[in-house]
Structure formats: C-alpha cells, structure tokens
Amino acid sequence: MTTDSASGHSAPFFGSQRDFWWNEDFVGLVVERLGLTGTRSVLDVGCGLGHWSRVLSRVLPAVSEITGIDPEGAWVRQARLVDADRGRPIQASVDRGWGERLPYPDARFDLVTCQTVLIHVADVPTVLREMCRVVQPGGTVLVAEPNNLAGQLVRSSVSAQNDPEALASSIHFYATCEAGKIKVGEGNTSVGDLLPGYFAEAGLDLVGCYLSDKSSPLWPPYSSPEQAALVRAIEAAAEDERCPWNRDEARRYFLAGGGSEAAFAEAWSTRVRAVQADLAAVQSGSFWSGGGQLMYLVGGQKRPTVKQPTTES
Ligand SMILES: C[S@@+](CC[C@H](N)C(=O)[O-])C[C@H]1O[C@@H](n2cnc3c(N)ncnc32)[C@H](O)[C@@H]1O
Incomplete structure (x- = not known):
C-alpha cells in the first residue's frame, strides 16, 4: 500500500540512525571484490529517501549517474541520492514506479541495486527478474537485505x-x-537468508554473499x-x-x-x-548493547550475451 503523504512507506525507519548503517570501507571492499570500480550508471530500486544511493555514491569511484525509483510519491519528491558537497558531478534523478514493472529498457544500467526493499515485496522473483532485465549483460545486481x-x-x-x-x-x-x-x-522480513536461491532463479550468477561488518553498539x-x-x-x-x-x-x-x-x-x-x-x-x-544485526550484501552477475558463431555456407 502506498500513500502520497509525508509519512510514507517505512517512514518510522528513516530516522538519522539510518545514516550510520554501513562501514563505508566495507562497502568499498565489496565494490572491489565484485569488480564494480568501473560502474558508471546505477539504479536504486525502492530508493526511499536515498540513504543507500548516498553510500554507493561515496564508494563507487567512477559513478556518473544514479537513478532512484520508488512507488511512494513523498519519497520521489524528497529523495536525495547524492551528497550536496560532492566534488565530482553525478547526475541524479528519481522516478515513481514499482520494482515489479521497472519503466526502463533492457540492459539500461551497469549496476542495479536495492536495500531493504525485497523484505517488503510479495513477489521477490518478479522484482529480481526485472532488476536482472534492466542491468546490462556482465553487469551486477547488488542486494542488501537482512534476516530481521x-x-x-x-x-x-x-x-x-x-x-x-x-x-x-x-x-x-x-x-x-x-x-x-x-x-x-x-514481504518476508528475513528474506536475506534466501537470496542465493532467488538469484539463481532470476538467472543471476552469484558472485558474492557477504554480511555487513557493522553493528550498532x-x-x-x-x-x-x-x-x-x-x-x-x-x-x-x-x-x-x-x-x-x-x-x-x-x-x-x-x-x-x-x-x-x-x-x-x-x-x-x-x-x-x-x-x-x-x-x-x-x-x-x-x-548497553553490542547492537548486532544480520544484514546480507549479495551480488549476482547477469551472464554476458555470447555471440553465436555464424556458419559459412
Ligand atoms: C525500508 S524502505 C528502504 C528505502 C531505501 N532503499 C533505504 O534503504 O534507505 C523500503 C522502500 O521500498 C519501497 N517499496 C515498497 N514496495 C516496493 C516495490 N514493490 N517496488 C519498489 N519499491 C518498493 C518503499 O516505498 C520504501 O521506500
């Protein structure tokens, strides 16, 4: 269900603690491990207010374009995908729409990603297939979802x-x-555990399955x-x-x-x-508490299209 009000989907979870969800050097390490340092264009599905995009904008050294998409009108209007004080210009825009029907052509982005979105959707395979469709062959789908x-x-x-x-x-x-x-x-609030199987179903080759090294002590x-x-x-x-x-x-x-x-x-x-x-x-x-949490960061690669050799007759 979505509303157009200022108190949209997940609003109670968008407090300032969300700015501290990741150790950025860890996300940078995952960027290196997954070979994402050359990534130029990114789609952030279910971008909310842009917390995940902002993290990625800081750790993807070559990124030049970030697109967010969210069904919630309030977030589309208010999302900030890139830090205002960034040195290098990054083109940022937000569209309104659903992960189940992404309004983009096939192979449009280098990297397609989401954070704590699949925990809210009824049909995870459909969203992942859409994410896979709009990423370019050889590109990466990167998903951050927990076991809550x-x-x-x-x-x-x-x-x-x-x-x-x-x-x-x-x-x-x-x-x-x-x-x-x-x-x-x-949605399944612990969907993170199930991502490897969903990736396989969507035709993605699993290239990394990590746990965030961040706790909230x-x-x-x-x-x-x-x-x-x-x-x-x-x-x-x-x-x-x-x-x-x-x-x-x-x-x-x-x-x-x-x-x-x-x-x-x-x-x-x-x-x-x-x-x-x-x-x-x-x-x-x-x-006091160590504030542990189980947050997965899972990367899958869309198989590059292999040109069939033409047979000479
Ligand atoms: C918990 S918030 C996460 C926002 C952002 N990704 C972040 O981590 O800060 C979940 C977001 O998913 C969006 N959402 C819910 N159902 C969706 C769907 N079917 N397709 C795309 N986005 C959806 C909500 O509007 C909300 O902004």
Whole structure:
C-alpha cells in the first residue's frame, strides 16, 4: 500500500540512525571484490529517501549517474541520492514506479541495486527478474537485505535479565508476525537468508554473499552522533509504542500468522513494557548493547550475451 503523504512507506525507519548503517570501507571492499570500480550508471530500486544511493555514491569511484525509483510519491519528491558537497558531478534523478514493472529498457544500467526493499515485496522473483532485465549483460545486481528475526536474539543490558521463556516468547511473537506478513503479501522480513536461491532463479550468477561488518553498539553516555541517533530511535519507539511495528500492523500480522487475539494482547503488552524499560535504562545510563544485526550484501552477475558463431555456407 502506498500513500502520497509525508509519512510514507517505512517512514518510522528513516530516522538519522539510518545514516550510520554501513562501514563505508566495507562497502568499498565489496565494490572491489565484485569488480564494480568501473560502474558508471546505477539504479536504486525502492530508493526511499536515498540513504543507500548516498553510500554507493561515496564508494563507487567512477559513478556518473544514479537513478532512484520508488512507488511512494513523498519519497520521489524528497529523495536525495547524492551528497550536496560532492566534488565530482553525478547526475541524479528519481522516478515513481514499482520494482515489479521497472519503466526502463533492457540492459539500461551497469549496476542495479536495492536495500531493504525485497523484505517488503510479495513477489521477490518478479522484482529480481526485472532488476536482472534492466542491468546490462556482465553487469551486477547488488542486494542488501537482512534476516530481521535474528535481531530478537541480540541482548542488551536490559533483556539479558530475562529468563529463557521470555526470550522464546519474543522469538515466537516475531516469527508469528513474520509468517503473517508473508501471508498478507507484505514481504518476508528475513528474506536475506534466501537470496542465493532467488538469484539463481532470476538467472543471476552469484558472485558474492557477504554480511555487513557493522553493528550498532550503544553504551553510556551515548555521546557520539551515531549513539545520539540510536537513542532517538529508542525514544521514538517507546513514544509511538512500535515493537517494531505499530500495534495495528503487529496485530494484523500476528493474527494472519496464526496467533490468537488473547496471545497477541499478552505478547504486545510485554513488548511495549520492554521498549519502555529500554528507554528508562537509557535515561538512567544503564542501557548497553553490542547492537548486532544480520544484514546480507549479495551480488549476482547477469551472464554476458555470447555471440553465436555464424556458419559459412
Ligand atoms: C525500508 S524502505 C528502504 C528505502 C531505501 N532503499 C533505504 O534503504 O534507505 C523500503 C522502500 O521500498 C519501497 N517499496 C515498497 N514496495 C516496493 C516495490 N514493490 N517496488 C519498489 N519499491 C518498493 C518503499 O516505498 C520504501 O521506500
């Protein structure tokens, strides 16, 4: 579902903590490993506000053109794909459209990419086939998608106090919502694990499957810009009661995933108490965590077209 409002798809996740998602030297290393240093034209599918494009614009040394595309009118208007202070000019533009039907000719781009978009789509193979269609033969499809279920295992100084049953309940709640989200056609929040198979189905040769080396550690006094951004995200989650979805979304996913109303009510109040406990611990300076996450960066190459030898008669 899309809206044209300023609070579009994924808006709660576009806080300033998103500027700190990657170690750029790591993304630069992946650029080298995948042989992308000569990349000139890039398509960023589901570009949102342009966070991923901006990272790529800094680590692709030869890039001269970045195109973003997103179904959300608000993001098309507001996206910024390139840093304003960049020395070398990069042509940037944003179109409105869907990954399932990319409005570009075959073989239009050197690199076609997306970040945390496939976790939202019902039909991943169709989007990947479209991405493969518009990349040039020998070009690369590069996808950054997580396993978000794994995040339930990451401990903080607060959750480390919980007993094993509380951990199991938290995983069960998230896994039930995840199953329901898939069922209602809004994507698999842990799709990152499945990318190698999807790439093969789309006719892409897997050339690299990596995990981001970035975690989001938090410890008092939370003084770095990144830590301040993470604290703001905890404050916002507690204020809006998002765990990580809002109540209506989570209820819809949980019920679709086979959970009962009664189980939802109990699990939801536990989760809201947990985000409030996190905030209280931050406010008293007793919250810390290594902030691990499981984010894949997967590259696949479109097979170069092989010219058939002509037979002389
Ligand atoms: C979590 S945001 C990611 C934005 C951006 N890629 C980033 O990482 O900052 C997901 C984005 O995918 C877009 N989106 C959702 N469904 C889509 C689809 N079927 N095709 C293309 N984009 C889609 C949303 O509008 C949203 O901007």
